Amino acid sequence: MTRVRWLVDATLVLALAVIALGAYTRLTDAGLGCPDWPGCYGRLTPPVHDEHIAAAQARFPAAQVDPFKARNEMVHRYLAGLLGLCVLAIFAVSRRLPRGRGLAAALLALVVLQAALGMWTVTLSLMPVVVVAHLFGGFALLSMLALLRVELGHDRPEPARPAEPGLVRLLPLAWLAVVVLLAQIALGGWTSANYAAAVCHQLPLCESGWSARFSLRAAFGLPLGHETYEFGVLPYEARMSIHVLHRIGALVATAVLASLVLLCRRRAASVRLRRLAAAVGALLVLQVTLGLVNVVGQVPLFNAVAHNLTAACLLAALVLLVRQIRVNAARGAGARGRAWAGPSHGGALEGPLRAR
Incomplete structure (x- = not known):
């Protein structure tokens, strides 16, 4: 092994x-x-x-x-x-x-x-x-x-602790975080594949007047039938719209993932779960920082590579965090079930149940 x-x-x-x-x-x-x-x-x-x-x-x-x-x-x-x-x-x-x-x-x-x-x-x-x-x-x-x-x-797996059953309520937020991060990665890939990463240079979203030129349909139009897509084939309005959507997605993803990390740190008794949450939080901070540097520095090469690599590590860490939340929540639920059922041999509750 x-x-x-x-x-x-x-x-x-x-x-x-x-x-x-x-x-x-x-x-x-x-x-x-x-x-x-x-x-x-x-x-x-x-x-x-x-x-x-x-x-x-x-x-x-x-x-x-x-x-x-x-x-x-x-x-x-x-x-x-x-x-x-x-x-x-x-x-x-x-x-x-x-x-x-x-x-x-x-x-x-x-x-x-x-x-x-x-x-x-x-x-x-x-x-x-x-x-x-x-x-x-x-x-x-x-x-x-x-x-x-x-x-x-x-x-060896950590034993269940009294606070762990409360993690069941974190599972919907955890799965939402995965979906939001996947959507943000897709937007980032779409931004890069359409050569839209360097379209906007101002914060928080883009240069003034972007809202008048924003087009959701243009952002997700499939440019088919071209001999080559190198250096992009979409017009400025479409690339600008893609870039703005990626920044909006970054704000949403940061809010959702940060909420999950904070709640995990607050509710989890498991050391392993707390460490995974801390890893996700650290990668999230690094990813946001690299994204800001991309905007300010107009997509420096090695910073952009690090931004891509950190996104991959963030997804992997989040997947492991969700897995650990599920495992710990299941252990807590199992512990509650055993406590409700009572002792396995001759318990106070077992007798009346058998009599029925």
């Missing part, structure tokens, strides 16, 4: 690297650094030497060969392929484990879907819907790996 945990830990670190490098590739406009898939200009390695660049240009005359972008894209593909092999190894060894087999199978299916989405991202020339789906797949992969690591954890 220890070796399996190490494998899952290594895969978690690799998933973080793939997410960060994917964001870096997208933000450096290298998503089409290789116009074909799975190779790069017909080769397994990016063209970096003059003769290889000339051959690539001759083979793809419509493309503009950029060795830097091609290298970024191929390194991302190599790491993604290694991640897929690690998930395959987890699936293979999980067949002999008492738990975690369902998650391992779901991870393998998700990796296969991610590979297909990666191919479509290139073949469909960065179509925004596909780009957002690919982003979601990476975030889901990280969250499921974190769940699997917890399932394989060797720590």
Whole structure:
């Protein structure tokens, strides 16, 4: 079991690297650094030497060969392929484990879907819907790996405490937090995929007069039928509307997640649950800070990469927090049920029940 945990830990670190490098590739406009898939200009390695660049240009005359972008894209593909092999190894060894087999199978299916989405991202020339789906797949992969690591954890569960049954009332808020965060991640991906991150430079929402040009229909219109979606195809009004929606979503998500964190810290008796709530709170503060820096600094490259990576970590931490709330609430409910039922042998309540 220890070796399996190490494998899952290594895969978690690799998933973080793939997410960060994917964001870096997208933000450096290298998503089409290789116009074909799975190779790069017909080769397994990016063209970096003059003769290889000339051959690539001759083979793809419509493309503009950029060795830097091609290298970024191929390194991302190599790491993604290694991640897929690690998930395959987890699936293979999980067949002999008492738990975690369902998650391992779901991870393998998700990796296969991610590979297909990666191919479509290139073949469909960065179509925004596909780009957002690919982003979601990476975030889901990280969250499921974190769940699997917890399932394989060797720590004994904490005993239920008197305050834990009250956590049942936090479950609706916890699930709402997940839905709100997923919606905000989708808005962030939609903003990035449509090249709308640098449209607004003023706080809190956008430059003056934005409300007169805001269009919800334009923000969610699907721009289909274009030969390429690189650098965006939507007009300014649509990009501005997408950006404003992302900022409004950030305010809503911050309020909901902060409320959940504060209530967990106040009601939870479990040390593990309190620590998870603190982790979600810390990641939330970091994410808001990085978002503000993106606005003030007009989307600095490494800050934008960190913003993307922190969003993935925030989702994974929130998923673990919701799982722990459910576990602790169930233990508390079980403890109350046992207390109501009385002793299992000859209890004061058991006798009358048997007599009936």
